[in-house]
Amino acid sequence: MQKSSIRRSVWAVAAVSVAAVVMTGCQPGDTPADGADGSSSTPTATASSPGSSGSSGSSGSTGTAAKACTAGSLKASAYQAADRPAGTGTGAAIVRFTNAGATSCVLQGHPTVAGAANGSPELNVPLTVTPVGPAAPVRLAPGAQAWLKLTFVQVQGEGDGFCESGSAPVLYPTMVIGLPHSGAHQVALDDGQFAECDGTLTATAVSAAKPS
Numbered sequence: 001m002q003k004s005s006i007r008r009s010v011w012a013v014a015a016v017s018v019a020a021v022v023m024t025g026c027q028p029g030d031t032p033a034d035g036a037d038g039s040s041s042t043p044t045a046t047a048s049s050p051g052s053s054g055s056s057g058s059s060g061s062t063g064t065a066a067k068a069c070t071a072g073s074l075k076a077s078a079y080q081a082a083d084r085p086a087g088t089g090t091g092a093a094i095v096r097f098t099n100a101g102a103t104s105c106v107l108q109g110h111p112t113v114a115g116a117a118n119g120s121p122e123l124n125v126p127l128t129v130t131p132v133g134p135a136a137p138v139r140l141a142p143g144a145q146a147w148l149k150l151t152f153v154q155v156q157g158e159g160d161g162f163c164e165s166g167s168a169p170v171l172y173p174t175m176v177i178g179l180p181h182s183g184a185h186q187v188a189l190d191d192g193q194f195a196e197c198d199g200t201l202t203a204t205a206v207s208a209a210k211p212s
Contacts, residue, residue, distance in 0.1 A: 045144045045208035066104040066139055071183020073101030078175070078187040081149060083212040089155030089169060089195035094211060095148050095177050095187060099140035107146050107206045108137045109180035115172030115194065121186045124176050128200040135205035149204045149211040150175075152196035163197035171195050179206060 075098040084091030099105055110131040114124035138146045155161040155169040163169055172194040178184040204211065 045138050045140045045146045066106045068181040069097075069099060069101070069105035069107050069140060071185065073099060073105060074107075074182060074185065075100045076177060076185035076187050077190070078177075079190045080192070081151075081212065085151065085154040087154030087156050088158065088161055089197065090152055090189070090192070091154050092149060092151040093189060093194065095150065096145055097140075097147070097179075097185075097206065098145050099142055102142055104139055104141050106137050106139050107179060107182055109135045110205045111148055111150075111203050112178035112184075113150060113201060113203065114176045114178075115170065115196075116174045116176050116186060118173045118188070121174075121176050121184070125172075125199070127196075130200070130202045131205070132202045133204050136207075138206055138208045145210075146206045146208055147210045148177075148206045150201050151203075152194070152201045153198045155195050155197055161195070165198050167198055169195055169197055170199070 076095060077098075078093050078095045080090060081092035081094050095111070097107060111129065112126070113129050114126045116124035132151075140146060153163065153165075156164060161169045174186050174188045175194055176184050176186050
């Protein structure tokens with residue numbers, strides 16, 4: 001993301017002054033650990049059919065269907081996507097989930113997304129999410145990862161920037177990402193902050209395949 005003055009703190013203050021919405025299970029301490037390109041040497045996740053209980057490689061399955069991943073068993077981080085709309089804002093971001101627990105678990109579904117300040121997940125601004133693509137269960141062995149992609153309405157221009165809709169760009173230090181049955185997770189970009197327009201975005205479901 002180009003570093004311009006759209007990152008002025010006044011946007012963050014304006015954003016988080018909107019009515020508070022309580023979200024649980026957030027992990028304010030989660031920060032990206034594998035580098036801006038999302039590379040990792042951890043085990044891979046496996047996509048499974050709904051209701052599947054079979055074993056798979058490093059999953060450690062014993063024939064018992066894995067339960068949904070809990071918020072406490074997941075570590076979440078985010079980085080800017082390589083494939084993103086042209087402009088000077090964030091454009092698109094990849095959110096990465098790692099199973100930090102001792103047993104296999106399952107993630108599934110499209111996320112909820114809210115903009116938030118650092119360390120204040122309870123003071124957030126829910127964004128309007130349009131789901132994209134199917135949502136299949138993803139079985140995560142301990143240490144395995146899954147991903148989803150958020151694509152924002154892009155900020156245009158230099159300096160303060162502008163939105164094509166005529167609204168003002170908004171900057172969020174962090175975002176709170178919720179997954180069905182797996183809690184909500186506060187993430188920050190590994191470089192910069194989330195800059196977006198119009199409070200709307202598209203989101204893929206969590207997947208075993210890493211998006212670009």
